[in-house]
Amino acid sequence: MVLQDLGRRINSAVSDLTRSPNLDEKAFDGMIKEICKALLDADVNVKLVQSLRISIKRTVNFKDIPPAVNKKRLIQKAVFDELVKLVDPHAEPFKPKKGKPNVIMFVGLQGAGKTTTCTKLARHYQTRGFKSCLVCADTFRAGAFDQLKQNATKAKIPYFGSLTSTDPAQVAAEGVAKFKKERFEIIIVDTSGRHRQEKDLFDEMTQIQSAIKPDQTIMVLDATIGQQAEAQSKAFKETADYGAIIITKTDGHASGGGAISAVAATHTPIAFMGTGEHMLDLERFSPQPFVSKLLGMGDVAGLVEH
Amino acid sequence: ISGLFRNVIGGKVLTKQDLEKPMKGMEDLLLKKNVAREAAVRLCEGVERELIGKKTGSFESIDTLLRTSLSSSLTKLLTPTTSLSLLTSITNITTTQQRPYTISIVGVNGVGKSTSLSKLAFFLLQNNLSLLIAACDTFRSGAVEQLRVHARNLKDLSDREHLGRVELYEKGYGKDAAHIARDAVAYAKDHNFDVVLIDTAGRRHNDARLMSSLEKFAELARPDKILMVGEALVGTDSVMQARAFNAAFGAKRGLDGFIISKCDTVGEMVGVLVSMVHATGIPVVFLGVGQHYGDLRTVNVGNVVGLLMS
Ligand SMILES: Nc1nc2c(ncn2[C@@H]2O[C@H](COP(=O)(O)OP(=O)(O)OP(=O)(O)O)[C@@H](O)[C@H]2O)c(=O)[nH]1
Ligand SMILES: Nc1nc2c(ncn2[C@@H]2O[C@H](COP(=O)(O)OP(=O)(O)OP(=O)(O)O)[C@@H](O)[C@H]2O)c(=O)[nH]1
Ligand SMILES: [Mg+2]
Ligand SMILES: [Mg+2]
Numbered sequence: 001m002v003l004q005d006l007g008r009r010i011n012s013a014v015s016d017l018t019r020s021p022n023l024d025e026k027a028f029d030g031m032i033k034e035i036c037k038a039l040l041d042a043d044v045n046v047k048l049v050q051s052l053r054i055s056i057k058r059t060v061n062f063k064d065i066p067p068a069v070n071k072k073r074l075i076q077k078a079v080f081d082e083l084v085k086l087v088d089p090h091a092e093p094f095k096p097k098k099g100k101p102n103v104i105m106f107v108g109l110q111g112a113g114k115t116t117t118c119t120k121l122a123r124h125y126q127t128r129g130f131k132s133c134l135v136c137a138d139t140f141r142a143g144a145f146d147q148l149k150q151n152a153t154k155a156k157i158p159y160f161g162s163l164t165s166t167d168p169a170q171v172a173a174e175g176v177a178k179f180k181k182e183r184f185e186i187i188i189v190d191t192s193g194r195h196r197q198e199k200d201l202f203d204e205m206t207q208i209q210s211a212i213k214p215d216q217t218i219m220v221l222d223a224t225i226g227q228q229a230e231a232q233s234k235a236f237k238e239t240a241d242y243g244a245i246i247i248t249k250t251d252g253h254a255s256g257g258g259a260i261s262a263v264a265a266t267h268t269p270i271a272f273m274g275t276g277e278h279m280l281d282l283e284r285f286s287p288q289p290f291v292s293k294l295l296g297m298g299d300v301a302g303l304v305e306h
Numbered sequence: 307i308s309g310l311f312r313n314v315i316g317g318k319v320l321t322k323q324d325l326e327k328p329m330k331g332m333e334d335l336l337l338k339k340n341v342a343r344e345a346a347v348r349l350c351e352g353v354e355r356e357l358i359g360k361k362t363g364s365f366e367s368i369d370t371l372l373r374t375s376l377s378s379s380l381t382k383l384l385t386p387t388t389s390l391s392l393l394t395s396i397t398n399i400t401t402t403q404q405r406p407y408t409i410s411i412v413g414v415n416g417v418g419k420s421t422s423l424s425k426l427a428f429f430l431l432q433n434n435l436s437l438l439i440a441a442c443d444t445f446r447s448g449a450v451e452q453l454r455v456h457a458r459n460l461k462d463l464s465d466r467e468h469l470g471r472v473e474l475y476e477k478g479y480g481k482d483a484a485h486i487a488r489d490a491v492a493y494a495k496d497h498n499f500d501v502v503l504i505d506t507a508g509r510r511h512n513d514a515r516l517m518s519s520l521e522k523f524a525e526l527a528r529p530d531k532i533l534m535v536g537e538a539l540v541g542t543d544s545v546m547q548a549r550a551f552n553a554a555f556g557a558k559r560g561l562d563g564f565i566i567s568k569c570d571t572v573g574e575m576v577g578v579l580v581s582m583v584h585a586t587g588i589p590v591v592f593l594g595v596g597q598h599y600g601d602l603r604t605v606n607v608g609n610v611v612g613l614l615m616s
Contacts, residue, residue, distance in 0.1 A: 149448075
């Protein structure tokens with residue numbers, strides 16, 4: 001599972017330190033080093049790790065802790081706070097409203113899991129009483145419409161797309177207009193994979209966005225992504241201003257640190273996690289319980305209030 | 307790297323201490339290029355071993371020494387020890403054994419297997435070979451139609467430019483991939499195809515059930531080459547992906563090469579090549595550099611090392 005390894009390593013670095021008989025500055029530096037190694041192994045952005053190191057050092061300020069203060073608690077809290085800061089942008093992802101059309105557009109890198117996830121999300125809302133549907137605005141990838149069609153059919157969700165059109169903005173606009181007229185409440189628009197190095201692809205994304213004016217744009221990110229996460233997610237943010245992230249493939253072994261770096265770089269909340277290839281493999285995400293679970297510290301929630 | 311390392315010039319015997327700071331800079335550089343930490347640390351240790359006790363030449367800085375040493379370690383790692391000429395291997399088999407040459411493509415979900423397969427098909431067609439594409443991803447929605455579109459596009463291209471012959475072999479969804487692969491190979495032999503290209507479903511390397519089915523797949527399809535697609539975007543997971551797929555085909559069989567896809571999406575961060583080769587010793591055969599048929603390249607080691615060191 002995502003971040004489990006990371007959690008274990010950070011946790012043991014902290015408790016090794018706090019259990020050690022001479023809790024001196026050298027041991028403290030050792031702990032920070034261990035934590036940074038764990039974060040790097042988890043694909044957290046290198047620069048982010050460097051600033052996190054400085055931040056923990058500054059907050060704890062080891063040399064000047066008065067002897068009366070509980071060092072263990074102070075250190076634990078500092079680490080916990082820094083991690084929460086990483087995954088908690090203090091922004092709420094968008095909540096769709098019943099009785100009106102909510103247009104949601106998916107964007108992301110090639111192969112991230114957009115098409116798979118848009119059916120999962122449509123189904124998620126469908127079972128919560130929203131009248132949901134799918135629009136395929138990927139006119140580029142071979143078999144893209146067939147893929148969406150087959151998934152939608154399995155999930156019994158109405159869909160729209162074109163086998164012949166090569167203009168994704170037009171297909172998207174047509175689909176959205178049709179479903180709005182039919183009073184659908186959740187209209188999810190799937191788009192092709194793209195990346196920041198190809199300007200044409202980013203322009204196309206802008207064109208689709210202006211054609212359908214989505215209420216929410218969601219960036220889909222693969223949990224295995226490495227050091228490119230920050231640059232790509234920032235570029236998508238600048239161009240498409242997405243309001244939520246979905247991390248996919250969290251059933252794999254990857255630690256998801258790249259995706260977390262994207263959250264930190266764009267101050268955008270993770271709304272859901274994809275946990276498998278099947279329709280029901282989607283989970284909601286909330287940062288604080290996630291980090292406490294990650295650190296395996298039942299009592300950390302209490303620490304936050306202090 | 308310049309500026310990162312402390313410069314000591316001329317005639318000094320290097321100690322571990324002299325190297326500590328510059329080594330850290332070098333490790334960070336590799337990490338920023340998306341080299342997995344495990345590989346970065348190993349490479350740096352190698353460089354350190356080589357340099358400790360060495361005397362710097364006059365006017366030679368630690369910086370230059372480190373650069374040279376790292377650059378040659380990377381070059382050595384990425385330079386394949388055997389010839390990778392796919393076309394030669396294919397001709398060998400088709401002429402001496404009168405049977406089609408079989409290539410299967412494997413990898414985790416969404417890395418670019420089917421697209422890389424189509425690019426490879428295009429390359430082989432340009433060399434006037436006849437191809438059977440076997441649709442053995444019987445799981446993911448649209449996987450068969452995706453290959454059908456590619457096969458049709460490639461056929462149109464071939465017809466127009468008088469290249470090789472291409473056909474799709476498919477049995478729809480739900481059926482056992484290993485059996486379809488075996489039947490495709492038999493069909494190709496009967497119909498005098500030169501090459502069979504087998505697409506497979508994406509699978510997580512930590513999914514024991516799906517991984518174990520690869521062994522039977524290799525037994526039935528008997529591929530001459532098993533190529534794994536890894537994407538340039540992936541982080542540390544690349545190490546485990548490479549190791550797990552290399553081990554999945556039973557004791558007698560490993561991977562024969564990597565295709566690293568999506569290189570166009572990472573700029574200089576081409577560390578995945580280092581991570582995967584370092585983890586397994588298996589060479590990178592091709593790079594994917596875009597979403598079109600022509601976007602397949604052989605590796606230029608000098609270029610890759612240049613990107614990593616920049
Ligand atoms: N294990 C696992 N696989 C997933 C998950 N989400 C998607 N996938 C798989 O990832 C692969 C790519 O998914 P797609 O939905 O086609 O990705 P995409 O972003 O639409 O791809 P493009 O449209 O080509 O950019 C498929 O094999 C999916 O089955 C997940 O949460 N877990
Ligand atoms: N930019 C870029 N995109 C690529 C490259 N190779 C593949 N892709 C894209 O990556 C996405 C996924 O490609 P597929 O070939 O469907 O991947 P796959 O591994 O077969 O996916 P599954 O079968 O679902 O596991 C598609 O949008 C491709 O166009 C490449 O070299 N560069
Ligand atoms: Mg898609
Ligand atoms: Mg495929």
